[in-house]
Amino acid sequence: MNKNRFVASLCVVATALALLSVVAPLAAQGRGRGGAPPAVIPPEGPAKGPIPRLPNGKPDFSGTFDHPRVGDVTKPANGCVGGTAGCVNVTDTPEISFTPAGAAEQKKEPKFDYGLYCLPWGYVRSYQTPYPHGYMQNNDQLMVLWEQDNFFHAVPTDGKPLPPNTDLEPTWMGTSAGRWEGDTLVIETGGFNAKTWIDTAEHVFSDQLRTVERMSYIDKDHIRYELTMTDPKFWTKPIKNTRIFSRMSTPLLEYSCEENNKEIREGFYLENNPLKK
């Protein structure tokens, strides 16, 4: 990341944190900003009506968005976690086809519940949490803000290709590269440390995971979000979900996972903690 991009990232994050600090007293029921949600997920295509756009003319996804709670990427989901309408998850993968190495890893028990320790939820799973997410965007990057644990992730949108995983530092949220295909933002992400799961159902993945997300507006208040995950080390076939995110009229809220983590502090979870064995 060059200096300008780094400074821009800091500004975006600082603004986001400032917003988080003032919104709690204003919080109320999350409501969509009007307009009936689509009954089904439409194919990728031109948005219905005008949509927000950046100075460079590309779609601007900035705002707070509700999403479906996806506890298991092999199952469909309906409903929005924040109370708006129209969130959906459709899966093209009702069953994960594991390689022998993947099947062996999946069978290992007990798995380390990293979320309990307030470690990052991972890039894929962060989009599936019980709380909404948001975007802040300019011509150069998209900043993803998750209410869950108040994590963020920067996505450069300059069109530079993503290096192979072997050339990326392993991180919880991975490294992303974004490019535009018309009004669709295509985000490729890799370089995961593989210490997380792709969902709450504890589906595992390896350091070879790559994700491709395709984001486009259905209309000004609904985003079509298509996620394809490949992991040749652990899966024989890609996993694909398609979702609808619904715009909220209320901002993201504070969430401090560490504040009162009694399970850890008082130890009544530790009887089942694999780290203790």
Place this chain on the structure above:
Amino acid sequence: MKTKIALLIAGLWMAAAPALAHHSFAAVFDGSKKVSLTGTVTKLEWANPHIWVYFDVKEANGAVTTWQCEGGPPNSLVRQGWNKNSLKTGDVISVEGSRAKDGSNTCSFSSVKAADGKRLFAGQAQQQ
């Protein structure tokens, strides 16, 4: 007041599990060990990642046991219209939930009702 601890068949735990956001429900609680408790609130901790309600339960023999039960996180509850004043010290509540695996007087609640029957902390967005 009477303490009832009913052992039910697993499967019902999903009713409480969605309220948990930062850890696996099964890692901490036993969904087959259902608890139904009535007691007097001694403290409410309105903090992430879960609110905690502390209350004293009076047994039939007069003994008092202290329980602690966790619910959803403030961000989600606030979004649903609840706040730190929704429950006060001295309030009498009825709680249903699942007991912690370690056997302590700890639970994850799926339902909290005030003495007048009003349901508290209900309608969490996660329950879908």
